[in-house]
């Protein structure tokens with residue numbers, strides 16, 4: 001596999017979705033490191049783009065620790081939250097690093113963390129699973145801490161969805177940008193990545209094990225076989241909206 005990147009401009013149901021996402025990530029947590037090439041790029045960019053070195057950090061959807069592993073400065077406290085126990089089990093545990101099992105869609109619970117007085121909030125490749133992104137952004141504003149967020153958009157796996165004839169699962173960059181602009185005067189960057197594979201088996205295996213389908217198996221066995229036959233290339237597209245606030 002290799003990747004390329006192109007850079008551009010500046011309740012019951014919710015609970016069920018969250019559980020599915022958590023199961024999907026936990027199921028593949030131990031293999032996640034082999035299937036997260038693009039997520040690695042996202043975490044890397046978010047940390048490299050941090051000018052001030054914050055000491056009190058919150059990471060939403062921290063997974064196996066892509067953000068904390070990249071911090072090369074002294075911290076006072078790092079709190080990573082994730083819904084998937086399996087992912088948290090892979091997260092580094094050390095002095096000043098705390099992992100909390102929790103759901104960023106549960107605003108009452110998340111709002112309770114504001115008293116930790118974080119100096120920076122990261123989220124890498126996770127907030128595409130926010131069920132109410134407008135509500136979440138409004139809540140994050142009350143934390144009064146700069147944000148660095150990388151969110152996958154509906155152009156991720158675009159050709160795959162088009163070939164399968166099913167609507168994409170994720171929000172468009174335009175919809176996300178509109179939501180952000182309602183709440184923040186943010187710096188935005190839209191980045192497209194392409195991942196190339198040697199064969200279709202590898203490509204479809206990647207989709208399965210990267211956990212990015214959020215536990216939603218939209219196609220049955222027969223349709224998946226047809227999709228593998230008809231999928232017109234050996235590449236997968238990803239699109240990530242980066243959001244930075246002061």
Ligand SMILES: C[S@@+](CC[C@H](N)C(=O)[O-])C[C@H]1O[C@@H](n2cnc3c(N)ncnc32)[C@H](O)[C@@H]1O
Nearest residue numbers: 025061062063066082083084103104124126129
């Ligand atoms: C693609 S992984 C990214 C993990 C890590 N941030 C990284 O960059 O490698 C997405 C993570 O978000 C977590 N997640 C998804 N929905 C969540 C929710 N509602 N609350 C908390 N974590 C969630 C998943 O369990 C998973 O660990």
